[in-house]
Amino acid sequence: MASSKVKVPFLKSYLPIRGDHDIYYLDLIELNRVIRHAWKDCFEDKFKNQHWIFARIDSLYSIRNRVVHSSGYLKTDELKSVETYCREIIKQIDQYIK
16 A cells, blocks of 8 residues: 555656654555544544544545646635634644654
């Protein structure tokens, strides 16, 4: 999954290096799968509930697809949603990643 993506930035010098762990190379769908698979053991105590995190990931994925596939400009409320959802997710997990 992610391990094949780790090598891509080295092959394409215009892509930034994301980090030294495979987690930095997951796309949103893969991240969703990881969280679902390890919910009880790893994530249940870190997020408000499953619906909360999956709804945000799904929304971010939908917005991401519009950008990547050149489906028009993002509206101001969509940009604000990206900022808000990312801030909310980081707030939930920040204490665990430092």
